[in-house]
Amino acid sequence: MAPSGTVGLVKPLDPVGSAGAPAQPDLNLLRTFLAVYRSGSFTAAGQLLGLSQPTVTTQIRSLERQTRRELFERLHRGVAPTAVAHELAARVAAPLDALAEATGHGRRREAAAEPVHLAGPAELLATRALPALAPLVTDGVRLRVTTGLTEPLLEELRAGRHDLVVSTTRPRGRTLSAVPLTDEEFVLVAAPVWAGRVRERLAAEGPAALHDVPLIAYAEDLPIVRRYWRHVFGRRLNGRAAVSAPDLRAVLALVAAGAGFSVLPRYLCAAELDSGALVLLDAPEDTPINTGFLVQRPGTPDNPHVTRVRERLLEAARDW
Numbered sequence: 001m002a003p004s005g006t007v008g009l010v011k012p013l014d015p016v017g018s019a020g021a022p023a024q025p026d027l028n029l030l031r032t033f034l035a036v037y038r039s040g041s042f043t044a045a046g047q048l049l050g051l052s053q054p055t056v057t058t059q060i061r062s063l064e065r066q067t068r069r070e071l072f073e074r075l076h077r078g079v080a081p082t083a084v085a086h087e088l089a090a091r092v093a094a095p096l097d098a099l100a101e102a103t104g105h106g107r108r109r110e111a112a113a114e115p116v117h118l119a120g121p122a123e124l125l126a127t128r129a130l131p132a133l134a135p136l137v138t139d140g141v142r143l144r145v146t147t148g149l150t151e152p153l154l155e156e157l158r159a160g161r162h163d164l165v166v167s168t169t170r171p172r173g174r175t176l177s178a179v180p181l182t183d184e185e186f187v188l189v190a191a192p193v194w195a196g197r198v199r200e201r202l203a204a205e206g207p208a209a210l211h212d213v214p215l216i217a218y219a220e221d222l223p224i225v226r227r228y229w230r231h232v233f234g235r236r237l238n239g240r241a242a243v244s245a246p247d248l249r250a251v252l253a254l255v256a257a258g259a260g261f262s263v264l265p266r267y268l269c270a271a272e273l274d275s276g277a278l279v280l281l282d283a284p285e286d287t288p289i290n291t292g293f294l295v296q297r298p299g300t301p302d303n304p305h306v307t308r309v310r311e312r313l314l315e316a317a318r319d320w
Contacts, residue, residue, distance in 0.1 A: 027099075033092075116163050181294040188263050
C-alpha cells in the first residue's frame with residue numbers, strides 16, 4: 001500500500017508492447033502530466049484541460065504505472081512534483097508546447113482571446129502596472145485584476161486562477177517561473193509639522209526620537225517598518241501602530257495629512273516628496289530595497305494576450 005498522503009504507485013514489471021519493448025506513454029497522459037506540473041493541482045489541471053478531477057487522477061496514476069515512478073506528492077493544498085517529475089517536465093515541456101503550437105492548440109486566435117487575469121499588490125498595480133497596460137486595453141486586451149497579499153495570490157496562481165502575479169518575493173519551488181520586475185526603495189517619511197520636531201533628534205538620538213510620534217502602518221505586524229529598523233538602525237522595532245490600513249495609499253494620505261510617520265516605497269510618495277508635502281526623516285547611504293517579481297506558470301500560455309501583457313510590463317518596468 002502506498003504511504004498516506006502520496007499518489008499511490010503500482011510497481012509491476014515494465015509494460016511491454018507487442019515486440020517486447022517498453023510501452024511509451026501516450027501524448028494525452030503527458031499533456032495531463034504537464035498541466036498538473038504547471039498548475040500544482042489536479043483540480044486546476046482539469047480546469048485547464050477540460051477534464052474532471054477523477055480523470056486527471058486516473059491519467060496520472062496510469063503514467064506512474066508506466067514509468068514505475070512517483071511523480072507527485074499530495075499536499076494539503078494541491079500537489080508537489082517529485083525529482084522525477086522535474087526531470088520529466090524538462091524533457092517533454094518544449095516538445096509538447098511546440099506540438100501544440102504547430103497544431104493550433106497552443107494559442108487561441110487573437111480575436112477570441114480570453115481576459116488576462118493579473119494579480120498583485122493594489123498600490124503597485126494601480127500606480128504603475130495598470131497605467132502601463134493602457135495601450136494594450138485600447139488595442140483589445142481585456143484584463144481581470146485581483147489585489148491581495150503575495151502568498152495567497154501565488155497559491156491561486158498555482159491553482160490556475162491567475163495568469164500573472166506581481167509578487168513582492170521570489171516564489172519557492174520550481175512550479176512557477178519568476179523574473180525580476182522592479183526594485184522598491186523604502187524611505188522614512190513624515191509631514192513637515194513632524195519633521196521639524198524630530199529630524200535633528202533622530203540624527204542625535206536614533207529611532208528613540210520617534211517614540212512619541214504616531215506610527216502609521218500597512219499591517220498590524222509592521223512588516224515594512226520592522227524591515228527598515230533592522231536594515232538602517234540595526235535593531236528591532238519596539239512599538240505599535242497608531243493606525244494600520246491595508247493599503248499603502250491610505251497610509252500615504254494619513255502621513256501627508258500630519259497623522260504621524262511611516263515607511264513607504266519611494267515611488268509611491270515621490271510626488272509628495274517633490275512638493276514638500278512629505279519630508280525624509282532620514283537619508284541613510286544604504287536604504288532597504290525589495291525586488292518585485294513577475295510570476296507565471298512555466299510554458300507557453302494558451303492565451304496570446306498573456307504574453308503581450310507580460311512583455312509590456314517588463315518593458316515598462318525599466319523606467320520604474
